[in-house]
Amino acid sequence: MNKMKKSCILKYIEIFLTVVEIAITIFLGIVANDIQKNQETISRKSEPLIYEVIGGIKSLQYQIEERPELKIDSYAPVIIVKQGVIDVLKVIKYNGKDLKILGQPNEKMMEKYRLSDNVLEMKVEQNLTDVHNNKLYDYFFVYIKSGDGLEHLDLIYTEINLKKGGKASKPKLKTKIDILDNSNKDLGYLEMMDSYKKIIENIDKILEGELQLY
Structure with missing residues (x-):
C-alpha cells in the first residue's frame, strides 16, 4: 500500500515537473520573442x-x-x-x-x-x-x-x-x-x-x- 502511494506521489511529481518545464519553456520563448522584437525596433529606429x-x-x-x-x-x-x-x-x-x-x-x-x-x-x-x-x-x-x-x-x-x-x-x-x-x-x-x-x-x-x- 505504501509502495502504491509512493508510486502515485512520484507520478504526480513527475507530471507537475513536466507542466512546470513546459510553462518555463513557453515563458522563456515569449521573453526571447519580446527581446528580439525590441532589438529589431531599436535597430530599425537607428536606420535612416x-x-x-x-x-x-x-x-x-x-x-x-x-x-x-x-x-x-x-x-x-x-x-x-x-x-x-x-x-x-x-x-x-x-x-x-x-x-x-x-x-x-x-x-x-x-x-x-x-x-x-x-x-x-x-x-x-x-x-x-x-x-x-x-x-x-x-x-x-x-x-x-x-x-x-x-x-x-x-x-x-x-x-x-x-x-x-x-x-x-x-x-x-x-x-x-x-x-x-x-x-x-x-x-x-x-x-x-x-x-x-x-x-x-x-x-x-x-x-x-x-x-x-x-
Missing part, C-alpha cells in the same frame, strides 16, 4: 528613414469649380516605409494664403502602421492650386521625425489634368532637393513649389505656433 508614396484605392473624387461637369476619381496617397521608423508625422496644408496643421494621424492608425508592413494611408482635405492651362494640383506637406532623430519636410501631390474628361495622376513625392529643379514651368506647379519654399523657411516657427502664414 527611406519611404515612398504610392496610390492606394480610388477613394477620392475631385469636383473642380471651373469645370463643374467633371467628376475626377483619384487615389488616396499611401506612405510605405522601406527602412527606419516614423515617430512623428504631422500633415500641413498651406496654399500660399492659409495655413492649417492637421496633426498626426490618430493613434489607432499609427499603432496599426507600427504593427503592420509599414503602410500609412493618408486622407487629407483637398488643397487645390489655381487652374492654369487645364491643369491644377492637389497637395499637402508632411513633417516627419524619424526614429534616428532626423526631421523631414516633404511634399505629396496629385496632378489633375482637365483635358479629355479629366484625369488625376497617382500621388507623387517631392523632397527639398526637388526645389532646385526648375524644369517644370507649369504655373500651378510653381505656385505649389513656392508654398513649399515658404514652409521650409518657417517650419520651426510654424510647429512651435509662433508663426501663421497668410
